[in-house]
Amino acid sequence: LEEKVQLWQRALADNGLRLNVKKTKFISSEQCSGSILDCQGETIEKVEEFRYLGRILCDRRCSRTLKGKLYRTVVRAALYGSECWALGKAQERQLHAAEMRMLRWACGWTRRDRVRNEDVRAVMKTAPIQLKMREQRLMWYGHVLRRPEDHPTRLALDFEAPGKRPRGAPRRRWKDVIKRDLAEVGATADDALDRMRPNLGMPISSSHMSLKEMLERIAAQHDLTHIPQRDRLKEGRQVYWFGTQSIYLDRNIVYVLDTQSFSWRPVGMEELLQLAGISVLHLPGVIPFIIVTFFFQAILSV
Numbered sequence: 040l041e042e043k044v045q046l047w048q049r050a051l052a053d054n055g056l057r058l059n060v061k062k063t064k065f066i067s068s069e070q071c072s073g074s075i076l077d078c079q080g081e082t083i084e085k086v087e088e089f090r091y092l093g094r095i096l097c098d099r100r101c102s103r104t105l106k107g108k109l110y111r112t113v114v115r116a117a118l119y120g121s122e123c124w125a126l127g128k129a130q131e132r133q134l135h136a137a138e139m140r141m142l143r144w145a146c147g148w149t150r151r152d153r154v155r156n157e158d159v160r161a162v163m164k165t166a167p168i169q170l171k172m173r174e175q176r177l178m179w180y181g182h183v184l185r186r187p188e189d190h191p192t193r194l195a196l197d198f199e200a201p202g203k204r205p206r207g208a209p210r211r212r213w214k215d216v217i218k219r220d221l222a223e224v225g226a227t228a229d230d231a232l233d234r235m236r237p238n239l240g241m242p243i244s245s246s247h248m249s250l251k252e253m254l255e256r257i258a259a260q261h262d263l264t265h266i267p268q269r270d271r272l273k274e275g276r277q278v279y280w281f282g283t284q285s286i287y288l289d290r291n292i293v294y295v296l297d298t299q300s301f302s303w304r305p306v307g308m309e310e311l312l313q314l315a316g317i318s319v320l321h322l323p324g325v326i327p328f329i330i331v332t333f334f335f336q337a338i339l340s341v
Contacts, residue, residue, distance in 0.1 A: 040067060044083065064089065096145040106145045107163040114141065121172045122179035125213045131169040138168045173220050180217050184228060 044065075048058045060081045066089055096106055126134075139156055142163050148154050160167070186193045196214075221227060 040065070096141075097147070099147060103146060103162050104164070107165060110142070110145065110163060111165060115171070118168070118172060118175070122175040123213065124172065124176075125211050125216050126172065127211055131172070134168050134172075173223070176217060177220055177224070177226075180220075180228075181230075 051058055060083060064084050064086045066086055095101055095109060139159065142159050142165065143149065143154070146154075146159060146162060148159065183192045183196050188194075
């Protein structure tokens, strides 16, 4: 243990960091006699117990916005490698239920508070876990398809095992999950070659197009003018502005800033497009959105 601590201390020093020996103590599950020494010969004390510093996700003094950022940064990292998981609907429901328990736990709510799941996600600004996993699967699938045909990942994708499949219900393959994902978003394997589908009338999902990108294309087709944040709105000119930070929701909700009262109010997707003077698109299913700052000329008349 002493050698590992000294090795760690040297690694910190190589990167311009310093170990504060006075604030450093250790607890060992193995038989360790007394204290240990660091590189400078200073003593690091061994203790039998330590003071628990508390929980951030359940700390009432911590804002829910910060908890949401922490959740997306730390907890969602557990999904690393999920693009290769062949999950069924039952397993996705279990992951969804576990995630909702964690989010309610972080917000300080229980089932008795009767807060809807979409409201919890709106507060924590998180997308459903099954949508994030689907997004990662489709991103990885498109990445593999864009590889050369002799690339190992492409060969593994197209590999077919010889012989017959065993008797009984066939085991779910990763290809089967990808086929289901493509059917849900209304895409084909050819769409991965272009990275983005040009047809706006097709279903839109988190794996292909965000609301920001969708409005950019709609604006280009309907001659909407994009203005920087520093510019002001002008009378008689249909303009809009949006930010750059993507925050996903799982309902048709976008928060619009009223420029007269400077207060946020939720609007539905159809109302948002009608405010922009655009024909309503029929978007099936649950799709992610981004909370952005929109300035529409129509809002000024509200």
